[in-house]
Amino acid sequence: MELVRQKVYNLEQNQVAIKQRYEEDVARLRHELEARGGPPSHVSISGLPPHAGLSQPQPPAIGHGPSNLFGGIMANPPGQGAPGLVPPTQDQQQQQVPPPHQMGASQALQQGAFGGYPPSHGMNGGYNPQPPQTTASPGPGKGRVNRGPPGPSTPHQAPSNSYPDARPSPQLGRPPSPLPPHPSHQIINNLADLDLDSLRPEQKREGNEWFAIFNPRIPRVLDVDLKHTLNHDSVVCCVRFSQDGRYVATGCNRSAQIFDVADGRQVTKLQDETVDKDGDLYIRSVCFSPDGRYLATGAEDKQIRVWDIGSRTIRNTFSGHEQDIYSLDFSRDGKHIASGSGDRSVRLWDLESGREGLCLTIEDGVTTVAISPTGELVAAGSLDKSVRVWNAHTGNLLERLDGAEGHKDSVYSVAFAPNGKSLVSGSLDKTIKMWELDNPAPNGRMIGPGLASRDRMGSKCVKTFEGHKDFVLSVALTPDSRWVLSGSKDRGVQFWDPRTGDTQLMLQGHKNSVISVAPSPQGELFATGSGDKAARIWRSVFTSLLSKPRV
Secondary structure, eight states, X not given: OHHHHHHHHHHHHHHHHHHHHHHHHHHHHXXXXXXXXXXXXXXXXXXXXXXXXXXXXXXXOBTTBOSOTTBTTBOOOTTOOSOOSSOOOHHHHHSOOOOHHHHOHHHHHHHHHOOOOOOOSSOSTTOOOOOOOOSOOSOOOSSOSSOSSOOOOOOOOOOGGGXXXXXXXXXXXXXXOOSOOOOGGGOSSOGGGSOGGGSOGGGEEEETTEEEEEOTTSOOOEEEEEEEEEEOSSOOOEEEEOTTSSEEXXXXXXXXXXXXXXXXXXXXXXXXXXXXXXXXXXXXXXEEOTTSSEEEEEETTSOEEEEETXXXXXXXXXXXXXXXXXXXXXXXTSSEEEEEETTTEEEEEETTTTEXXXXXXXXXXXXXXXXXXXXXXXXEEETTSOEEEEETTTOOEEEEEOGGGSOSSOEEEEEEOTTSSEEEEEETTSEEEEEEOOSOOGGGOOOOTTOOGGGSTTOEEEEEEEOOSSOEEEEEEOTTSSOEEEEETTXXXXXXXXXXXXXXXXXXOOSSOEEEEEEOTTSSEEEEXXXXXXXXXXXXEEGGGTTSOOO
């Protein structure tokens, strides 16, 4: 009987804590809405009277969001079967959305924090202003057991008439500019605010359903061109080049695909035919082994599969994560794989033994992982706004990069610089940060949890890149460290100079969120993956090389 009383007491305490977090989220959301000119504080987020209280306990969640971590990147109104990869119609926009306690605080924050772009007389990716996008993305499948709370069904590509505008479906061209453009001298990194028509020829580049704007405030030193479009049947969650630059891999619903970079031809499709055929099973991350023989995939079914590309068979299956796997990275020696999951853990796996080597747990869901070029460090970004760096051999925590100079929202992407002495991170706060790691802890010394950022062995944020209009979903550095690349929910890709913090160019080449960007280890080429069901391979070169013949 005493045990029963204790369980009841624990349930009551959990209920109180859940209710308190919900009320705090609602108060914060109301404050954000009022600050943006939204409804007054007596109106709830859904437009209905405030919810009187919790009718039932909130389902388990990783951090401050549901197990489907990428909810909110693509749009599909909850409970509706309407297409979800384009802005919702006016009717959909007016329909009720779930109250915050039902959709998780992360979804609620995204509902309130980003309500579409305001009317603008400049560029917004070639699109008209959007109504608020609701929070659904490729979701968990239907027949799998032991999962977190289910998310909305996977969105499908919408027909062209799904836009609220009576005009034809917008392409990546030039919208009308009824108002005069901003003077270019006022623009620094907000290239999306520039009017394409008013720019000089050397300040822009246009192709078939894509365009690029070059920063008029700084000398143009790059040019960009489309090499291949790789169409898929579903959202492309990730892209990654092989080390020799000959192939690019993509992850989408149920399969990973490998394409020949030279001609854009699909050479391999890797799909596990033994898994449940019901529902969706998105491949969230792909990574080649350094020798190009294997491809590791991380999926929503919590499994890591290491494929032998030549035989199209599974060499290893690593099990242990308890929620979706969002990120993978191979060590340079090809012996280990790092994985990050919504179960709040980073794990390192030994390919030779087929076993888990380390399990590093944190307080919130892990969205992204990276192994340093030397293999000594492993970094991870998290829903708790932090970037952590561990000793990859001992598991000791060496750095926690957050605080006053850190991100203000969840970190969705991290990447080491080629020299291993710095890394970049991209966040839902719309920024990219570069962190200097020039004073690593001696002998893998563990830091104390209470240390402030300024006390932690000299590592610091040396640059913050601002200019994206929406969530930054993916970041990377070119192999020569000359550029930082970023992909965003604003559908744009930007090239940043890490020395100055200036953006060199903004590329608009997709009709939906750019979920993944990856530079070729051999230089010049980079790839993008998007919610518009396409991956694209691009060529970027210094303008002084444009006269040379292409290989």
